[in-house]
Amino acid sequence: MGIPVAVISALPPLAMQAGANRVVQGVKIEHVCGDPALPPEADRALRRRIVERALKALVTAVERPTLVGTA
């Protein structure tokens, strides 16, 4: 059993090679969960999409390191 974990990563191949089971694509290394270049409302929507995808990943059954959802 254990506690499910989802990781939001700018570099999913690295996270998956390190053994993370549920990986969600983040934006980039400097700002993984959002984009300061966007207008505030668009940034807020982007952040929400990423977090919702991570929540969905938490309840997704996986058997090996998996990228959950796509951009």
Next chain:
Amino acid sequence: MTPPDRSVALEVGTFPVERVTFGSPGRWSAGTLVVDPDRITDLVLQDPRIRRVTVDLVQPGDDTRIIHPRDVIEPRLKVAGRGHVYPGICGHPADTVGQGVTFRYEGFGVMVCSEVLPHIRRAVSAATDSLIDMRGPGAVAVYSTLRYVVLTLETQPDLELTAWNDALRLAGHRAANDLAALLSSLEPIRRRSYRLSPGGGTLPRVVHVHTLNASMVPGIGTGIYGFTPHALPVLLHPNEILDGAITGDAVVGYPGKCTWLHVNNPVLEALYARQGQDFDWAGCIIARTRWGALQEKQLSAYQTVKLARMQDAQGALVTWNHGGNDLVEVMLTIQELERAGIKTVFLTIESDIKVVRLSPELAETGSDEPPLLFSVAEADAIVSTGTLAPADALPPAGRVVGGTEMTFDQERPDVRTPAGGALDLEALSGAYSPIFGHFDNYGLGRQSYHDY
């Protein structure tokens, strides 16, 4: 009628430096370089951003520890042909270099030392303190084998990052240009001509995929003709690199950006030694690394491979000059090259900074982590240049040049260690080695098992 010769040819004239002394006037004769310290001081102080300069001479075997190195510059002089050595920086024009005749000193560099300013230390995590021991167990990197004119610089304290970088670098290049000018009318001890074979024959074609870190901090980092931002790959003739087309900044403590390193990159000599005999060398694809987004890393890798295919490469020697997440695009490049039918060899030091610590026990047995942060199955031919496994304590040094104290923990800049004492690197520095040149991507030092 024979077609015109459009090949790029560079002749390099070498002046070995076996002794360095102070005197006036400055001159080179039979392996002895005489340096006029007053002349260099006057030159450097022409820049009002520099408040004070101390000029020291340091030689291999000295009981000396150099601290706060910011860059090392090999003085070079364009004596025939277009452009200026180290183009695109310090007011040098951006003309394409790599043709004509260039003179150089061998085994010698102008070293710029300056303790990082407090506000820059806070802003740039990579502006770490480092050291070079000229003898003893810490003298493992190539920088312990050179002779130096060391300029220890005190700048105006409020310079912002790019101005500080410019001031330090300009001081170093002014001194280097002045010393190089001493050679203009002399006859070098040896001359060597560098020219790529024309290709079109039966030899396999090989490209050097020369990946270079670009800084995530705007305005600093390794430059191509002084251009530092992340950009898509570009093809350089190796002679451009020999003329200084790749230059470092004076900020980052990471030695893979050192200016001396790039004109002395052993990869270039090794490829030149065999090209035209074992293979035709198609040049160097410079691919910048440390992109922030995965898609940028992928794009850089894909475009690098496209250039290699357009060069009709059948093999690629892949190098890198950094660590950390840069390895993602390096490995993606190797993967795509192999998928395109281009065989690869990757030259690298083992371990990432967090994987192998300094103590020999840990370096031998390691943690359970792999020696590379990231890898792909296609990277099946890797040449190791060694590990970060020196003695973990350095003995005291009789003389310290470049400053007096060091900060080993960037998070605690108020904790300062007198630089001349014994240094327990494992305790002081943890996973980061403060030895300048220790992360030896090109195999210049004595850190591989072959060397032991």
